[in-house]
Amino acid sequence: MYLIFIGPPGAGKGTQAKRICDHFSIVHLSTGVILRDEISKNSPIGKSAKTFIDVGQLVPDDVLLKKMSGRLAQNDCNNGYCLDGFPRTITQAKGLEQILTNLNQSLDAVVSIVADEEELINRLVLRGSTSGRTDDTPEIIRQRLRVYRRQTEPLIEFYEQQNLIKAVEGVGKITEITERILNTLV
Numbered sequence: 524m525y526l527i528f529i530g531p532p533g534a535g536k537g538t539q540a541k542r543i544c545d546h547f548s549i550v551h552l553s554t555g556v557i558l559r560d561e562i563s564k565n566s567p568i569g570k571s572a573k574t575f576i577d578v579g580q581l582v583p584d585d586v587l588l589k590k591m592s593g594r595l596a597q598n599d600c601n602n603g604y605c606l607d608g609f610p611r612t613i614t615q616a617k618g619l620e621q622i623l624t625n626l627n628q629s630l631d632a633v634v635s636i637v638a639d640e641e642e643l644i645n646r647l648v649l650r651g652s653t654s655g656r657t658d659d660t661p662e663i664i665r666q667r668l669r670v671y672r673r674q675t676e677p678l679i680e681f682y683e684q685q686n687l688i689k690a691v692e693g694v695g696k697i698t699e700i701t702e703r704i705l706n707t708l709v
């Protein structure tokens with residue numbers, strides 16, 4: 524199964540993507556984790572990514588497409604994966620289509636997790652206080668939400684036109700949200 528999870532920052536994409544990947548025994552690919560790993564290695568991609576992430580901006584499309592093209596071609600992705608945090612722009616989505624064509628793969632669904640903005644801000648501030656993430660401050664969170672609305676929300680319409688969107692309410696107990704997602708995928 525080939526899936527994408529989209530939703531605003533703090534909607535629970537990562538948590539739910541991991542649970543769905545465990546359920547289907549597929550690979551969880553979080554661009555946030557991949558990029559934070561590059562940052563911790565102080566690699567050229569990591570250094571570049573950090574300058575954007577620390578001010579609430581998206582990492583440039585060409586950087587992510589190159590990184591994800593190589594990652595999706597690895598053998599552990601042959602039986603399926605869940606993309607968490609990628610694509611985030613129409614340009615990335617079109618680039619992903621080309622990558623999938625080259626790999627002879629196609630998406631099964633795009634899970635769109637929906638949640639109230641104030642709920643999201645509260646979740647992220649709490650996460651920032653416990654995780655030490657530098658991008659979970661109220662100012663940067665609001666900036667990330669503006670960027671999401673401007674650059675990522677258009678993906679919902681893009682994937683609706685392909686009949687791939689599965690919208691799921693992202694507020695409630697983690698297990699309840701997982702059940703909602705599984706119910707939309709069967």
